[in-house]
Amino acid sequence: MPRVLMKGNEAFGEGAIRAGCRYFFGYPITPQSELPHYLARRLPEVGGVYLQAESEVAAINMVYGAAAAGARVMTSSSSPGISLMQEGISYLAGAELPCVIVNVMRGGPGLGNIAPAQSDYFQAVKGGGHGDYRLLCLAPSSVQEILDLMGLAFDLADKYRNPVMVLGDGILGQMMEPVELPPYSGELELPPKPWATTGTAGRGTRNIINSLYIEPEELEAVNLRLRAKYQRMEEEEKRWETYLLEEAELVLVAFGTMARVARAAVERLREEGIAAGLIRPITLYPFPDAPFHAAFSRARAFLVVEMNLGQMVEDVRLTVEGRCPVHFYGRTGGVVPTVAEVVNFAKEVWQKL
Amino acid sequence: MKKPLKIVVAGEGGQGVQAVAEILAEAAYDEGKEVLYIPAFGVEQRGGVSLAYLQVGDEPIPAPKFEKADIVVALSGRAVRRTRQYVGPETIFIYDTHADVQEEELPKEAKRLIPIPGIEVARKELHPRVFNILIMGALIKLTSIVGLEDAKRALEKRLGHRFEKDPSLRELNYRALEKGMALVS
Numbered sequence: 001m002p003r004v005l006m007k008g009n010e011a012f013g014e015g016a017i018r019a020g021c022r023y024f025f026g027y028p029i030t031p032q033s034e035l036p037h038y039l040a041r042r043l044p045e046v047g048g049v050y051l052q053a054e055s056e057v058a059a060i061n062m063v064y065g066a067a068a069a070g071a072r073v074m075t076s077s078s079s080p081g082i083s084l085m086q087e088g089i090s091y092l093a094g095a096e097l098p099c100v101i102v103n104v105m106r107g108g109p110g111l112g113n114i115a116p117a118q119s120d121y122f123q124a125v126k127g128g129g130h131g132d133y134r135l136l137c138l139a140p141s142s143v144q145e146i147l148d149l150m151g152l153a154f155d156l157a158d159k160y161r162n163p164v165m166v167l168g169d170g171i172l173g174q175m176m177e178p179v180e181l182p183p184y185s186g187e188l189e190l191p192p193k194p195w196a197t198t199g200t201a202g203r204g205t206r207n208i209i210n211s212l213y214i215e216p217e218e219l220e221a222v223n224l225r226l227r228a229k230y231q232r233m234e235e236e237e238k239r240w241e242t243y244l245l246e247e248a249e250l251v252l253v254a255f256g257t258m259a260r261v262a263r264a265a266v267e268r269l270r271e272e273g274i275a276a277g278l279i280r281p282i283t284l285y286p287f288p289d290a291p292f293h294a295a296f297s298r299a300r301a302f303l304v305v306e307m308n309l310g311q312m313v314e315d316v317r318l319t320v321e322g323r324c325p326v327h328f329y330g331r332t333g334g335v336v337p338t339v340a341e342v343v344n345f346a347k348e349v350w351q352k353l
Numbered sequence: 354m355k356k357p358l359k360i361v362v363a364g365e366g367g368q369g370v371q372a373v374a375e376i377l378a379e380a381a382y383d384e385g386k387e388v389l390y391i392p393a394f395g396v397e398q399r400g401g402v403s404l405a406y407l408q409v410g411d412e413p414i415p416a417p418k419f420e421k422a423d424i425v426v427a428l429s430g431r432a433v434r435r436t437r438q439y440v441g442p443e444t445i446f447i448y449d450t451h452a453d454v455q456e457e458e459l460p461k462e463a464k465r466l467i468p469i470p471g472i473e474v475a476r477k478e479l480h481p482r483v484f485n486i487l488i489m490g491a492l493i494k495l496t497s498i499v500g501l502e503d504a505k506r507a508l509e510k511r512l513g514h515r516f517e518k519d520p521s522l523r524e525l526n527y528r529a530l531e532k533g534m535a536l537v538s
Contacts, residue, residue, distance in 0.1 A: 003382075005378060005379055005382050005388070005390075171391060171417050171418070174391055174392060175389060175390065175391040175417055176375070176378060176388070176389070176390040176391075177388070177389050177390075177414075178382050178387065178388065257417060260415050260416050260417060261415075261416045261417075261418075263415050263416075264415035264416040267415070336417075336418050338416075338418065338419075338420050339416050339419075339420070340420055
């Protein structure tokens with residue numbers, strides 16, 4: 001299998017192309033601009049459309065239009081730009097339109113800075129826009145996984161007719177790593193979308209894409225149907241990776257870039273005789289509870305590490321339900337915790353057990 | 354190479370720091386090594402010090418950032434001051450003798466301090482534009498992450514289209530590599 005050296009932001013783009021995405025609408029923002037830059041070159045090569053919108057608000061509504069017409073479509077941005085898109089994301093969820101949204105997170109709140117962060121976890125996982133909706137949320141932690149998860153993201157979006165958020169961060173977007181590129185023929189057999197607004201020819205009835213329901217009972221029925229869909233996601237789509245979890249008494253929990261730091265920390269803790277292990281959620285929604293349940297019999301404490309001041313830790317607490325102490329270590333504002341910092345904090349937790 | 358070799362290359366914008374790291378990453382990768390390269394992004398991109406973080410090893414690289422480097426290359430006074438945090442007692446610190454830096458600003462805690470007259474040699478004996486390739490030569494000599502021939506192949510891959518138009522450029526780049534190696538041997 002051919003291996004190439006690739007930048008994370010480029011891998012988001014190449015992964016999308018290989019998943020059959022042919023439409024990109026977006027607006028540049030650091031630290032993800034290499035992604036639109038890459039697709040501006042690649043999409044015309046495969047007969048696709050790259051369009052730089054006048055704003056993020058316009059971009060997400062263009063995504064709405066293309067998704068309604070049945071296209072595989074995506075947008076990407078970084079934290080402040082994703083905030084601007086929230087109204088459109090809620091509409092996409094309400095109208096049950098599949099699309100992929102990449103957020104290469106940077107420091108916030110406000111204009112913040114362009115350094116890597118994970119402080120949009122709540123926004124991605126708990127809503128962000130208005131209404132009772134959920135986004136499927138994927139969190140890759142290497143350039144290879146970016147490439148692989150983009151394919152999954154488009155498939156899940158179509159399967160559930162729901163927007164999928166892929167969460168990266170400034171480091172993941174900027175770093176170069178080797179990736180394996182499977183052979184790519186160019187043509188994919190994509191699932192049919194009989195609901196799409198493609199004209200009535202051969203169908204007779206009109207397809208309508210809508211998120212407006214004046215009657216409360218009617219809107220409640222829509223919400224209940226959406227909830228059934230989210231429950232199906234929770235049953236079928238949880239994904240995670242563990243490292244040395246069997247026998248682990250101190251279980252670190254981290255996603256994305258932070259999981260790499262945590263994994264290195266687990267190795268160092270093991271060298272010092274501390275039985276550490278790692279749970280790395282790959283889907284942030286639905287949140288993977290199974291590895292936690294598997295860890296309960298031996299775990300004496302969980303330690304969640306994030307590049308924020310404590311967001312995923314709330315889902316860990318909801319999962320652990322008080323059966324075991326849950327500790328947290330995080331840095332924010334674009335600061336990335338070092339392996340030594342995580343090891344030192346973990347040792348403090350360990351000594352107090 | 355059990356633990357990955359950690360390298361920081363720093364210089365002024367325009368000194369070709371990112372190109373050095375990227376070509377080295379490509380070369381090491383082509384030799385079957387695991388690599389991870391992060392260009393520093395941030396205000397540095399707007400006329401400040403440019404930093405490249407490169408890790409090369411036999412196993413997949415775990416943490417993308419690191420605290421102390423095995424090798425730091427600093428090509429300007431500002432780069433010397435900016436990279437100090439990455440220097441520990443195990444670090445080899447290479448700096449250019451033309452860097453605007455006071456004696457007391459050099460990281461004395463380093464395992465070895467290696468001054469090299471890269472800027473001067475490039476200007477007088479080669480051409481200023483191959484200064485970064487000379488630095489790359491010094492780096493491969495010190496680290497052995499790739500051999501001279503691997504480095505040449507990586508250069509060919511990246512600059513082959515220019516070498517075709519002007520074969521003397523190939524010659525110039527190869528001489529810069531060898532000169533860089535000689536400066537640290």
